[in-house]
Amino acid sequence: MTPHPSRTGTPARRRALSRSRAIALGAVPVVALLAVAGFAPLPYSVARPGQTTDVLGTHGGGEVISTSGAAVRKTSGELRMVAIQATAPTADIRVGEVIEGWFRTDRAVLPLDAVFPSGRSEAEIAQHNVADMKSSQRAATTAALRFLHRAPDRVKVRLRLDDVGGPSAGLMFSLGIVDKLAGDGSGGDLTGGRTIAGTGTIDADGRVGAVGGAPLKTQAARRDGASVFLVPKAECAQVQPAPQGLRLVPVTTLNGAVQALRALAKGGPVPGC
Template sequence: MPRRTVTLLASSLVLIALLLVALLAPTPYAEMSPGPTVNTLGTYGGAKVIQITGRQTYPTTGHLNMTTVRVTGADYHMNLVESVLGWLRHDDKVVEHDTLYPKGQTAEQADQQNAEEFSQSQDSAKVAALEELKIPVQSRVIVAAVVKGGAAEGVLHAGDVVKSVDGHTVSAADQVATFVTKHQPGQPVTFTVVRAADTKKKNPPTHQVTITTRTSDDTGPKRAVVGIQAGVEHLFPFTIDIRLADVGGPSAGMMFALGIIDELTPGSLTGGQFVAGTGTIDDNGNVGPIGGISLKTIGARDKGAKFFLTPADNCEEAAKDVPGGLTLVKVKTLDDAMAALKDIRAGHLSALPSCTK
């Protein structure tokens, strides 16, 4: 074989190899696509999504579907071929990997964060739903977490109920830090607590524990700390279980709240209509924005939804590309969502607040 032919062949093989490496090498991108939608009034995996015991419930009809987005894993980086194909597909979205998974966050940490946000969203959904129905919900301040190596380690424990700090009764989680930071680092602070193991007793004993404060080591002004994170635990008058595996994040909060309300009230919130939606919710019923709104509307439409309850702060983005046959309904609060469902039941569709670009 002539030397020139050998050279050309070798060069071609090298070029092909370089192209393959360029195409298959990992890129700094991740992919989002429409995920499953689940009827909060129905079943998933063979079990009811919302299970209520200790309170009368009522039959429901129609759909109140929560929506999800499917994303590539934290440890996975798309190659160039996958990235290009993702950009070309209308129903998928290619984003920078760090947008979904901040640098330094492991897959386990991402899963843990999503699980915690999902759990918190369920708790807030229950509170908001019962408040909407004027059903009282009691709460108490607890030790949510103890910092490893902190001053409180071995003295306070997660789940302990904080009754007072230095004799000052606490009714909100942020009051704990307020009372602690009145001290100078190195000064003692006294907590009155009910131990987590005693909280189910009829008249649980209280204990006083004194902790020597330390200096904060985070950014900002130095202050006294004891190394705990305070939180709020709600005490519900009956049991509400939300069972939905393999879902994370806070975005289903509003739809869970609506599902709970529908279960606890006669009649049907939807009037038999197929309604989907998304949005975070806080204890006061405020609906917050979420990510991947355009993918969630596609998933809802493909499942059969006719109406989509959309957080007000997501409306502009969602209105840029509305799937055919889907009506976007703008909501800021749980009250807004309830009013919209009333109009949907009555067929007053022109009264629905719509999303605009």
């Protein structure tokens, strides 16, 4: 009896059919994984431009910077610290959000452990961020008073910004203290009347350190009217190209930031990224 062609066929045909089945079956785990990934939360946080706050102004019902033991100047212009807004570590981040974030310039997809301390609850992370902010405020105050040659036992500075965590506002706090107590050193404002934004950690000796999310912060700064953005020099490459109308000024120290703002106010040469 002649075998039915639909059951057997030539050896070559049987091998081709076998390969087709193998390919089709081999694709099942991949499809299944993609389907699971679409519904399972992923270990990422999606960040976007956050709030900006003028450290020369008020926030939460009081002055961001207040002092005792020294006269405070009336200032013009703004010095804006900038934050990013990141999804919480317990947020359900899906594959669609991650893919979308990779293709958008106003989003950044970051590994969770690059944004939040690993192995901690949300409450512990919040406490950690507050502790970082308080430490940053102390360093910013010390750096500013040292720059101005003011004795910390005579001049007391209080910084109020309770709803933002982390150390990245240090530079702007120091500049705000300098502007409120001494201005540009020649009777004018350190801002030159402009809206200046910036980011960067600072230590007690006035050294400026890099921070995360600088490209997103430039977007928030421009959105809120800044024309100049002070950025840690090590992050110059990350923030380019800058949003249209925003001038990038790299800094490494508080002294360098003050000198750059003085030159900017006078129309002198200022370093750029």
